[in-house]
């Protein structure tokens with residue numbers, strides 16, 4: 001298990017590098033929150049590009065340091081775009097981030113998510129229900145009946161209930177898994193970290209999870225998957241805590257949050273409360 005001070009210095013280094021190098025992480029993401037994803041990526045110091053077409057997903061893999069795939073609002077063209085993009089990232093050895101939003105809805109989503117398994121995303125980011133369902137779909141923990149628990153895009157499970165699924169997924173991919181909630185869980189399969197902070201208002205605005213995935217991709221362009229995920233999650237928690245000090249309703253909170261993402265320093269991010277235990 002990694003030491004806490006090593007993790008914190010890794011987070012400072014990752015956040016400093018992102019600010020210094022403006023890494024590009026392209027996205028294929030949902031149409032509900034696409035604007036929030038791009039603006040969050042820019043606010044943390046990265047660069048964004050959103051596409052829909054199959055050859056353009058491959059172009060973004062080649063052009064960027066990492067790529068983000070979010071399953072939110074599938075369109076027919078994604079049947080080709082998503083596998084080609086994931087395969088290109090895997091072949092190029094570039095980190096890619098998967099947000100299995102809406103897992104359990106419809107047959108195309110299930111087929112695409114099942115098909116991603118060999119392409120091993122460096123980071124899987126989801127809410128508790130999504131992480132439990134993905135581990136079941138990939139036959140890693142639980143079983144495929146876990147798919148039926150997903151009711152839509154919001155969680156119906158606790159972060160604690162998704163711990164085993166998250167660890168199993170990380171051991172399979174060799175990367176990192178983040179489960180979002182009041183306290184966020186991040187694991188690489190040997191260490192389990194809990195990052196606290198943020199605000200309940202983050203659950204009252206759509207896209208905090210989606211944009212966190214996009215920010216994790218920006219960090220993955222500059223750091224190993226576990227450090228990148230921890231940095232992204234801590235960045236969200238520190239910005240969420242600060243935004244809640246000035247805004248008390250969803251719309252103004254979202255605006256304040258993007259400002260606080262932009263303002264948070266590498267030390268602020270590394271000093272956000274973090275607890276670790278063995279997986």
Ligand SMILES: Nc1ncnc2c1ncn2[C@@H]1O[C@H](COP(=O)(O)OP(=O)(O)OP(=O)(O)O)[C@@H](O)[C@H]1O
Nearest residue numbers: 127180182198199200202203206207208209210236
């Ligand atoms: N009650 C809470 N207290 C603190 N932070 C929270 C709370 N609920 C959610 N968050 C934060 O909001 C962010 C997104 O988590 P959430 O679980 O809402 O994702 P999600 O359901 O995938 O979101 P979406 O699908 O709307 O993008 C994470 O950074 C998480 O820490």
Ligand SMILES: Cc1ncsc1CCO
Nearest residue numbers: 030032072073101153207
């Ligand atoms: C509300 C919603 N529906 C599909 S994707 C999305 C954004 C949050 O996941």
Ligand SMILES: [Mg+2]
Nearest residue numbers: 101127209210
């Ligand atoms: Mg989500």
